[in-house]
Amino acid sequence: MSQIDPTEAQLARADAPRRFALIGAAGFVAPRHMKAMKDTGNVLVAALDPNDCVGVLDNYFPEANFFTEFERFDRHIDKLRRKNAKVDFVSICSPNYLHDSHIRFTLRSEAHAICEKPLVLNPWNVDALAEIEAESGSRIFNILQLRLHPSIIALREKVARAGGATHDVNITYITSRGRWYHSSWKGELAKSGGIATNIGVHFFDMLSWVFGVVESSTVHLNRADCAAGYLQLKNARVRWFLSINAEHLPDTQKRKGQRTYRSITLGGHEIDFSDGFADLHTESYRHILSDGGFGLEEARSAIETIHRIRGAQESPLTEGCHPFCRQVRI
Numbered sequence: 001m002s003q004i005d006p007t008e009a010q011l012a013r014a015d016a017p018r019r020f021a022l023i024g025a026a027g028f029v030a031p032r033h034m035k036a037m038k039d040t041g042n043v044l045v046a047a048l049d050p051n052d053c054v055g056v057l058d059n060y061f062p063e064a065n066f067f068t069e070f071e072r073f074d075r076h077i078d079k080l081r082r083k084n085a086k087v088d089f090v091s092i093c094s095p096n097y098l099h100d101s102h103i104r105f106t107l108r109s110e111a112h113a114i115c116e117k118p119l120v121l122n123p124w125n126v127d128a129l130a131e132i133e134a135e136s137g138s139r140i141f142n143i144l145q146l147r148l149h150p151s152i153i154a155l156r157e158k159v160a161r162a163g164g165a166t167h168d169v170n171i172t173y174i175t176s177r178g179r180w181y182h183s184s185w186k187g188e189l190a191k192s193g194g195i196a197t198n199i200g201v202h203f204f205d206m207l208s209w210v211f212g213v214v215e216s217s218t219v220h221l222n223r224a225d226c227a228a229g230y231l232q233l234k235n236a237r238v239r240w241f242l243s244i245n246a247e248h249l250p251d252t253q254k255r256k257g258q259r260t261y262r263s264i265t266l267g268g269h270e271i272d273f274s275d276g277f278a279d280l281h282t283e284s285y286r287h288i289l290s291d292g293g294f295g296l297e298e299a300r301s302a303i304e305t306i307h308r309i310r311g312a313q314e315s316p317l318t319e320g321c322h323p324f325c326r327q328v329r330i
Contacts, residue, residue: 024093
């Protein structure tokens with residue numbers, strides 16, 4: 001009689017609702033995870049956040065147990081495990097610097113981890129988690145939702161059809177933030193990883209997924225409110241600019257009172273992916289629950305890129321820099 005691997009058995013239980021716990025229930029992205037759990041027919045049994053502004057739970061799982069102290073949450077999850085009612089997955093929406101610890105907690109609890117980006121802040125953390133994952137028999141999944149966006153999938157297929165051609169890509173992303181940002185954990189480099197991590201990690205993941213490995217990196221701006229640089233990828237030359245400073249918005253957006261600007265061009269032509277974001281977390285959960293999902297190795301490239309950017313000094317501006325750099329460096 002053949003034996004079934006416990007991990008495979010857990011992931012294959014499509015006939016019963018999966019039991020979820022959630023860390024970081026008061027965070028910005030947490031409602032997308034709650035919706036994804038509900039949309040996929042599963043249940044949230046326990047949630048944790050040091051802040052108790054979690055009325056959003058009423059929209060999805062009002063019966064979920066809620067904790068503001070990790071110690072009590074830990075005890076509850078352990079009691080469920082000992083009663084043969086353990087959670088199957090723990091979704092992690094906590095601040096970036098806590099992801100590593102919360103993933104380790106999840107695996108010790110004999111559950112699979114679904115973690116927001118960035119999975120961790122440093123490449124060596126990936127190596128350590130790989131060892132723990134192998135020992136535990138549980139899986140670690142990273143939310144890399146742009147890989148599931150129809151326009152990005154179509155772009156990847158277009159690049160593949162072009163063979164070894166090298167493409168010129170410009171990425172500009174400005175999402176204005178108020179003064180609160182710099183007073184929060186997001187404003188602390190050691191906790192957030194900085195701008196390139198906070199608002200750029202999903203773009204860097206998408207770039208390597210579409211255009212291949214990063215061969216070299218130059219950083220032209222590396223500041224608290226913005227970052228910019230140049231990446232040479234296997235099949236692309238990329239100029240990128242990321243900012244949370246409303247002063248960096250183009251004049252057109254300022255006149256309209258808009259506080260966000262996002263543009264990706266390929267060979268001078270705009271790639272339209274403004275739509276299709278609403279349900280990508282739900283699609284990510286479906287992908288994971290159908291024995292797919294993106295694991296440690298898929299997350300590695302972007303983590304290596306943001307780590308390299310974080311430690312880089314600003315280089316002199318050249319013709320190859322993003323055009324927005326010059327208005328900042330004046």
